[in-house]
Amino acid sequence: QKEVEQDPGPLSVPEGAIVSLNCTYSNSAFQYFMWYRQYSRKGPELLMYTYSSGNKEDGRFTAQVDKSSKYISLFIRDSQPSDSATYLCAMTSNSGGSNYKLTFGKGTLLTVNP
Amino acid sequence: KAGVTQTPRYLIKTRGQQVTLSCSPISGHRSVSWYQQTPGQGLQFLFEYFSETQRNKGNFPGRFSGRQFSNSRSEMNVSTLELGDSALYLCASRGAPSTDTQYFGPGTRLTVL
Numbered sequence: 001q002k003e004v005e006q007d008p009g010p011l012s013v014p015e016g017a018i019v020s021l022n023c024t025y026s027n028s029a030f031q032y033f034m035w036y037r038q039y040s041r042k043g044p045e046l047l048m049y050t051y052s053s054g055n056k057e058d059g060r061f062t063a064q065v066d067k068s069s070k071y072i073s074l075f076i077r078d079s080q081p082s083d084s085a086t087y088l089c090a091m092t093s094n095s096g097g098s099n100y101k102l103t104f105g106k107g108t109l110l111t112v113n114p
Numbered sequence: 115k116a117g118v119t120q121t122p123r124y125l126i127k128t129r130g131q132q133v134t135l136s137c138s139p140i141s142g143h144r145s146v147s148w149y150q151q152t153p154g155q156g157l158q159f160l161f162e163y164f165s166e167t168q169r170n171k172g173n174f175p176g177r178f179s180g181r182q183f184s185n186s187r188s189e190m191n192v193s194t195l196e197l198g199d200s201a202l203y204l205c206a207s208r209g210a211p212s213t214d215t216q217y218f219g220p221g222t223r224l225t226v227l
Contacts, residue, residue: 043218106156
């Protein structure tokens, strides 16, 4: 079993739809959770960062963490064609120090159609 | 503030050759990590450097190596290239050992023929 599982999609939605992206993980040591957005031929761009269980909102984006279920989600409201990209979840067990590394899901390809 | 820069952006090599990729972190960032991204495996951690010292290493063969210079710039080297080394190589920097968010560069697309 991989440490982080993410449905690769592809996911295609109409403009204005609410998008839900999800990851599950098996390593209970993971404490810090991130969502990155990656446009074609670009590097990943940090979208959201969360630590505790619960919700965190930033504009049209909401990140949700449920540590008891080892499940994280990213919701995009009022989706736009410019949101079309690959979304990667990432997580780490420590906030810093010598063993810091991010473990990524494989990414979900999202297309928002005008 | 300028972001993470990587050179070259694209590279074509043949099997058996070696390659060196370069990364300049965000100004003031002292930690640099390298990741390999492939369609099959996704993003996988290669190694992290801080203050010219390798602090953490992923599960890659010894053909993959790196170093960091006193100005925090980093290089990654892959020797005896194999077809399976074709990938996007991403560099990421963070501000200090204790910070927990990484910022990625655009990557170097390596194709091995």
